[in-house]
Amino acid sequence: MNQQAVGKEIRNLRITGSSSVMGGTYNSVKIVGEGMIEGDTSCAKLSCVGTLEVDGTVAADKMNIVGTCEVSGGLRGGELKTSGTVSVGGTTQLRELNIAGTIESKNHVYSEQIKLRGMLHTLGDCEAEQFTARGIFEIGGLLNAGKLQIHLYRDCKAHEIGGGHIIVRKAKWLHPLSFFFKPSSSARLTVSVMEGDHIYLENTIADIVRGNQVVIGPGCEIGLVEFKEHFEKRKDAVVRDNRKV
Amino acid sequence: MEEELISKKDLLELTGISYGQLYRWKRKNLLPEEWFIRKSAFTGQETFFPKQKILDRIDKIVNMKDDLSLDELADMFSPASKAISISMKELIERNIVSLSASKAAESYIGQSEMYTFEQTLCVYILDYCLQTGEISLDEGKTMLPTFLEHYKKFKEQQCELILLRKMGVSVFLLVPSGGEIHFESGVKIILRVDVPAMIEQLKLKLMAI
Known part of the structure; x- marks a missing residue:
């Protein structure tokens, strides 16, 4: 491990091998191997190849995780890309979240954009202006997004979903990602209540769906649809009850 | 104090906003989480x-x-403090606070x-309390240190300022909002000030140039 002095105050932190350091403010943090940071940490750039454990909160403009990263507190910052596993104890607040691996959160996840190609698991809410999923998610609270695009590869779950545009489709076999990650034909989205302006659903199991314009596509099992302007049920869909409000 | 509730469906119908807008405002923290009351x-x-x-x-958002x-x-x-600093002279000139309130405050806050x-x-x-006419300037002077000392402890939680009086003795309380409080008989609640509402008003006045 060496800490290079850059300028007066802000240093770089680099861990190669195995080491444990105190938190603080750094310019760039790079971990290759195994690192343990004790205390709150803020930095411009964080990259981790290997294992990183932070006892405290992390604030970083740019994060790139290959391997595992465990943060006991909250996570704040700009962009997070992970192809490994990130687990967060506190709330996650980001601008851009790109998940090719796994994110596990015990609390809320907020990000302007969420692109999911791996797995997102949170016990709290999940909020995003744009939420695009080609993976697996399980959300304990509310999934709230302006534009929600879900391609079902495996079973997904959320307690509640709300937003402007909600589109849920079966994953296409022709998508390049399907070459590596085969969509399961029995993949379902399970949700208790869904509310939005424009809703299009496939393979979705829900108790209640409320919206202005609702189209229920094939493979859906919906208890009750409440709509304002338009309701359409495609074949192979089960809708037990619908009413115009 | 039981508050009257409105269901989401009725709300949307009454105000003419859509689900998308409602969820958007929630995402932007225009509607606090505490207001979403889930019931079966x-x-x-x-x-x-x-x-x-x-x-x-x-109504405010739409307007x-x-x-x-x-x-x-x-x-x-948001109840969060804004990162601003403003001179007392400007506050008085812009008619945000009155001269007498600022005079009273000066000795506690300092003439910074x-x-x-x-x-x-x-x-x-x-200033607001004095304007209501319910409290005297002397009481106001006991309020200042109470508020300055304890308000920080609420962090960004919503709180209420309450003035009680019993047999001419006045007591100031700062309590989290939403909770119920009961007093012995003879205690009179003179004033209840909803701090988040005050913050909102103040921010609006500060923003208007």
Whole structure:
């Protein structure tokens, strides 16, 4: 491990091998191997190849995780890309979240954009202006997004979903990602209540769906649809009850 | 004090906003999480809101969203202190606080050139209390240190300032809002000040140039 002095105050932190350091403010943090940071940490750039454990909160403009990263507190910052596993104890607040691996959160996840190609698991809410999923998610609270695009590869779950545009489709076999990650034909989205302006659903199991314009596509099992302007049920869909409000 | 509730469906119908807008405003923190009250109804789970508060808020958002961005609105509604400093002279000139309130506050806050948001808020609340005519200037002077000392402890939680009087003795309390409190007989609640509402008013006045 060496800490290079850059300028007066802000240093770089680099861990190669195995080491444990105190938190603080750094310019760039790079971990290759195994690192343990004790205390709150803020930095411009964080990259981790290997294992990183932070006892405290992390604030970083740019994060790139290959391997595992465990943060006991909250996570704040700009962009997070992970192809490994990130687990967060506190709330996650980001601008851009790109998940090719796994994110596990015990609390809320907020990000302007969420692109999911791996797995997102949170016990709290999940909020995003744009939420695009080609993976697996399980959300304990509310999934709230302006534009929600879900391609079902495996079973997904959320307690509640709300937003402007909600589109849920079966994953296409022709998508390049399907070459590596085969969509399961029995993949379902399970949700208790869904509310939005424009809703299009496939393979979705829900108790209640409320919206202005609702189209229920094939493979859906919906208890009750409440709509304002338009309701359409495609074949192979089960809708037990619908009413115009 | 039981608040009247309104269901989400009725709210949307009454105000004419859509699900998308409602969820968007929630994402932008224009509607606080505490207002979303989940209850089970015969159609499954339903969300309810405190009627008066949410209608007031939506009215404000709808009226102001043309002039201000959603982020600016969120900033105004949030109980978080704004990072500002302003001179007392400016506050008086812009008619945000009265001269007598600022005079009273001066000895507690100090004659610093610039006031922070929290200090400004304190003077603003004092001014409000004095304007109501319910408290005397002397009582106001006991309120100032109470507020300055304890307000920080609430962090960004919503709180209420209460003035009690019994047999001519006045007591100031700072309590978290939403909770119920009961007093012995003979105690009179003179004044209840909803601090978040005060913050909102103050921010609006500070923003208007």
